[in-house]
Amino acid sequence: MLAGSVLILAGIMGTALYALRRSRRGHGVSERAMLIGGGVLFPFVTLFALMVWSLVGERLAAEDDPSLFRLEARGHQFWWEFTYPDVGGAPLYGAGEAFVPAGEPLLVALESQDVIHSFWVPRLAGKMDAIPGRTNLMRLAADAPGTYAGQCAEFCGNQHLNMRFIVHALPAAELAARLEALAATAPDPALPGAADFAEHCAACHSVDPRRRGGPGPNLAALALRSQLGGGAPYAGADDLRRWLLDHPDIKPGSRKPPTTVNHDTLDRIITYLESTRP
Numbered sequence: 672m673l674a675g676s677v678l679i680l681a682g683i684m685g686t687a688l689y690a691l692r693r694s695r696r697g698h699g700v701s702e703r704a705m706l707i708g709g710g711v712l713f714p715f716v717t718l719f720a721l722m723v724w725s726l727v728g729e730r731l732a733a734e735d736d737p738s739l740f741r742l743e744a745r746g747h748q749f750w751w752e753f754t755y756p757d758v759g760g761a762p763l764y765g766a767g768e769a770f771v772p773a774g775e776p777l778l779v780a781l782e783s784q785d786v787i788h789s790f791w792v793p794r795l796a797g798k799m800d801a802i803p804g805r806t807n808l809m810r811l812a813a814d815a816p817g818t819y820a821g822q823c824a825e826f827c828g829n830q831h832l833n834m835r836f837i838v839h840a841l842p843a844a845e846l847a848a849r850l851e852a853l854a855a856t857a858p859d860p861a862l863p864g865a866a867d868f869a870e871h872c873a874a875c876h877s878v879d880p881r882r883r884g885g886p887g888p889n890l891a892a893l894a895l896r897s898q899l900g901g902g903a904p905y906a907g908a909d910d911l912r913r914w915l916l917d918h919p920d921i922k923p924g925s926r927k928p929p930t931t932v933n934h935d936t937l938d939r940i941i942t943y944l945e946s947t948r949p
């Protein structure tokens with residue numbers, strides 16, 4: 672592509688120099704030949720070559736490769752759902768934060784629940800669209816273990832900016848242990864908040880890492896995450912309370928309905944969701 676650009680630039684500069692010299696000397700190639708050659712043939716040949724090159728030479732979409740680690744990322748207005756298709760023989764569901772291997776390539780399968788979003792982790796790879804009704808495969812690699820910030824990069828509605836996510840790249844052994852731990856983590860069902868959650872929240876949210884759940888993000892192991900609702904900081908019960916009470920102001924336009932339960936019930940639900948905190 673660079674070589675093509677340099678060739679075109681050289682051609683244009685050469686033609687410009689020729690035109691300058693010609694106007695001084697007053698003769699040379701006829702205007703008709705210049706028009707047909709420079710105005711029709713040249714763009715036709717160049718654009719055709721570029722089209723062939725872009726179709727054949729440069730593959731933007733990755734090839735499917737079952738030997739690579741696979742993460743499914745599904746865009747929703749306005750959060751990212753992350754699914755690991757096979758952890759111990761079954762899918763594992765999560766949201767907002769993804770865990771991937773460090774030091775080896777992986778595939779991200781991009782999908783969308785509603786409108787076009789774009790998956791972008793600037794330090795790991797370029798952007799790729801998540802489009803409803805199709806799966807776009809993206810290949811990326813985190814060279815070193817670490818935490819990488821991601822952001823939806825396609826305007827998708829009024830809370831497009833609050834559609835952030837986090838990618839944690841871990842060494843392979845650590846990753847396997849983390850995913851197994853996540854698959855075994857759910858809030859303590861013995862807490863009184865379990866019944867309140869079932870009554871008020873479970874229509875939209877699952878707390879079972881093995882069950883995808885309704886339209887809202889899966890909340891299994893929620894207390895192990897570091898952000899809520901695509902970007903609000905989360906370090907403890909106070910942040911969770913603030914989010915549950917104030918999310919219509921923090922994230923206006925979010926699909927999450929306002930919290931209407933009384934304070935005692937809210938306290939029990941928060942204690943329940945926070946029970947996964949080590």
Ligand code: CUA
Pocket residue numbers: 746747749787788789823824825826827828830831832834
């Ligand atoms: Cu999703 Cu912008």
